[in-house]
Amino acid sequence: MAKPRVTFVCQSCGAVSPRWQGRCDACGAWNSLVEEGGATGIGAAVARKTRKGRLFALEGLAAVGQEPPRTAVGIAELDRVTGGGFVPGSVILLGGEPGIGKSTLLIQACAKLAEAGTRVAYISGEEAVAQVRLRARRLGLAGAPVELAAATGVEDIVATLDDGEPFGLVVIDSIQTMWTDSVEAAPGTVSQVRGAAQSLIRLAKTSGACVILVGHVTKDGQIAGPRVVEHMVDAVVSFEGDAGHQFRILRALKNRFGPTDEIGVFEMTGQGLAEVSNPSAFFLSGRDASAPGAAVFAGMEGSRPVLSEFQALVAPTSLGTPRRAVVGWDSNRLSMIIAVLEAHAGVRLGGHDVYLNVAGGLKVNEPAADLAAAAALVSSLTGATLPSNTVYFGEIGLSGAVRPVTHAAARLKEAVKLGFAGAVAPADTAQPGIGTPVAHIGAMVAEIAAAGVAQQGDTASHRSQSRRMRKPDALES
Ligand code: TYD
Ligand code: MG
Numbered sequence: 001m002a003k004p005r006v007t008f009v010c011q012s013c014g015a016v017s018p019r020w021q022g023r024c025d026a027c028g029a030w031n032s033l034v035e036e037g038g039a040t041g042i043g044a045a046v047a048r049k050t051r052k053g054r055l056f057a058l059e060g061l062a063a064v065g066q067e068p069p070r071t072a073v074g075i076a077e078l079d080r081v082t083g084g085g086f087v088p089g090s091v092i093l094l095g096g097e098p099g100i101g102k103s104t105l106l107i108q109a110c111a112k113l114a115e116a117g118t119r120v121a122y123i124s125g126e127e128a129v130a131q132v133r134l135r136a137r138r139l140g141l142a143g144a145p146v147e148l149a150a151a152t153g154v155e156d157i158v159a160t161l162d163d164g165e166p167f168g169l170v171v172i173d174s175i176q177t178m179w180t181d182s183v184e185a186a187p188g189t190v191s192q193v194r195g196a197a198q199s200l201i202r203l204a205k206t207s208g209a210c211v212i213l214v215g216h217v218t219k220d221g222q223i224a225g226p227r228v229v230e231h232m233v234d235a236v237v238s239f240e241g242d243a244g245h246q247f248r249i250l251r252a253l254k255n256r257f258g259p260t261d262e263i264g265v266f267e268m269t270g271q272g273l274a275e276v277s278n279p280s281a282f283f284l285s286g287r288d289a290s291a292p293g294a295a296v297f298a299g300m301e302g303s304r305p306v307l308s309e310f311q312a313l314v315a316p317t318s319l320g321t322p323r324r325a326v327v328g329w330d331s332n333r334l335s336m337i338i339a340v341l342e343a344h345a346g347v348r349l350g351g352h353d354v355y356l357n358v359a360g361g362l363k364v365n366e367p368a369a370d371l372a373a374a375a376a377l378v379s380s381l382t383g384a385t386l387p388s389n390t391v392y393f394g395e396i397g398l399s400g401a402v403r404p405v406t407h408a409a410a411r412l413k414e415a416v417k418l419g420f421a422g423a424v425a426p427a428d429t430a431q432p433g434i435g436t437p438v439a440h441i442g443a444m445v446a447e448i449a450a451a452g453v454a455q456q457g458d459t460a461s462h463r464s465q466s467r468r469m470r471k472p473d474a475l476e477s
Pocket of ligand 1: 096097098099100101102103104105135138139268269270271272273
């Protein structure tokens with residue numbers, strides 16, 4: 001009998017190596033190689049006798065013209081992200097950090113669907129049935145006809161779910177706790193996770209159930225272990241949020257049956273996850289419009305406009321190298337904006353610490369936020385309060401030119417809806433009535449500085465207040 005071949009599989013990318021190494025050759029991860037029996041990873045040679053293939057029919061494109069049928073859950077923020085509901089026979093991977101609310105969201109979705117008459121199974125590999133039940137009771141969902149089980153053996157799960165009337169939705173919480181007999185490796189390893197996922201995907205395709213796999217996320221935001229699973233499933237959805245904030249964002253990263261640029265916004269409350277149907281109002285709540293250094297950014301999250309507040313604090317530094325710290329935005333972009341402000345608008349920030357924060361814990365990754373960030377910086381530096389009823393958006397080029405951005409009309413519409421009367425925007429997107437077109441960053445800086453001087457004049461009689469205003473000495477005249 002041939003000796004079983006031992007291979008080492010990288011737990012972060014799935015590459016196979018014949019011997020142990022400290023660092024994976026394929027992805028460069030350290031200490032990620034784990035011994036797994038049998039050749040199962042990517043690149044493993046499969047030495048099997050080939051059989052003669054059976055023939056199958058090929059079909060034309062036109063025959064499958066209709067939209068795939070969908071089961072809408074009735075939670076609008078969730079349905080938006082999936083593209084209108086769950087597609088039967090599809091598999092969704094839901095990733096997120098521990099404690100973010102994946103299990104809560106799914107038990108709520110299960111209860112909703114079960115109450116609407118769909119057969120729903122919730123298989124927990126992490127919690128006992130009593131714990132799941134307790135949570136459901138706390139959420140007021142104890143009456144929903146969801147079928148619960150605590151199980152980790154994939155063969156048992158597949159056999160159980162294949163029995164009787166077909167299921168419409170199956171939740172597996174989580175894929176890392178599942179193990180299959182067909183793979184000789186420890187639970188949680190790449191081979192096990194991949195093997196278990198394969199069996200569950202097959203279950204979805206044969207039974208027509210929509211299967212949701214919960215996946216853990218590592219510190220750097222990757223779905224832990226098997227990126228390979230991401231390729232196998234139909235949709236990858238991530239549930240994000242900040243432990244210090246109540247809101248959660250559901251984001252589609254991959255979707256074979258819908259758009260990938262949609263987000264769903266939820267708020268974690270004592271009664272579980274509540275939908276936030278107006279995220280702009282949510283992110284702007286508690287705003288202090290009278291403080292310098294705050295600019296409202298009219299952003300886009302997918303096809304949806306979302307307003308958020310950029311806050312900047314610019315203070316003289318006591319260090320040799322000034323600090324630049326960003327929360328919720330790209331720090332490279334901040335460095336670029338600071339450089340452009342210095343080079344093309346005469347704003348000296350070299351002797352100042354700069355802190356930039358997107359209020360509410362939102363993460364913005366649009367270049368369109370450049371103008372809002374610049375406005376907040378200049379406002380904080382000069383002590384000039386920005387007009388509270390104005391939004392900012394526009395990309396700043398290295399020459400200082402303000403470049404147009406997509407979805408300008410949608411951004412302006414959302415701003416008007418929330419009671420904003422002005423918008424500082426790229427020249428050819430600003431619309432009559434609301435927009436103040438800016439073609440170059442220098443023009444905006446000059447305007448803010450002038451407003452600052454006017455405000456200082458206003459407050460000169462109020463001694464106590466004028467102490468807060470600093471002369472815009474860092475601005476070149
Ligand atoms: P959970 O769904 O267990 O997270 P995950 O499955 O992603 O690990 O959510 C756990 C957190 O959510 C926990 O810290 C408590 C909080 N929570 C609430 O604030 N309100 C609620 O109604 C529930 C059920 C949970
Ligand atoms: Mg959980």
